[in-house]
């Protein structure tokens with residue numbers, strides 16, 4: 001008999017806040033997420049006439065962004081009716097390799113038929129980028145009926161320190177109140193300074209998808225499952241949708257092997 005010594009599925013359900021979409025490998029997890037995003041885009045454009053999508057940076061979602069462009073299954077994603085937002089941004093020019101918008105522009109914007117006025121980069125090098133972006137968000141979402149004036153789909157990742165978006169452990173943005181965007185600076189922020197969506201904005205969204213892949217995320221994932229840390233120490237625990245849904249996209253390789 002052939003012995004399979006690759007990752008195996010966890011022997012009990014993963015205790016995460018939200019729905020767990022667990023797949024055998026990264027490719028399958030990304031495929032499931034792409035299909036979910038696609039269905040949400042169709043449903044929202046049917047119901048509201050448009051789709052407000054917010055994407056993150058980091059390396060994990062790159063294959064997803066490519067897949068959305070080359071896979072025929074997603075070719076008719078309604079980009080013409082999509083507003084594209086950026087979850088967080090480093091305070092660098094868009095042509096800097098660290099710029100999230102630069103990456104998303106190169107992988108998605110320049111290969112889709114999304115109208116340029118529906119692409120919303122964070123003006124991270126300008127004065128008060130958080131306030132400016134917040135105003136743009138409010139201006140665009142106010143066209144929606146009350147109650148539907150929220151982001152439709154927010155894609156998040158998780159750092160090995162448990163940060164999500166640019167909400168770093170013990171950083172000022174964790175305590176931002178009454179604002180949708182925050183300029184996060186100071187010693188707790190991994191340089192350069194960041195502009196980030198706040199918990200308030202993310203948690204109000206219709207759908208939050210967290211994509212976490214790779215062995216190096218096992219430990220933080222285990223901490224999320226234990227739920228013992230504070231939001232200050234493990235910011236991703238602050239992702240608590242108000243009325244929307246939270247889905248985790250994971251593969252076997254990312255699952256902790258010693259679940260308590």
Ligand code: 6PG
Pocket residue numbers: 056057058059060061087088089100156157158159163164165166
């Ligand atoms: C960013 C992010 C950030 C990211 C995590 C995970 O711009 O870096 O928005 O929150 O999702 O750091 O990054 P990796 O996917 O590279 O592990």
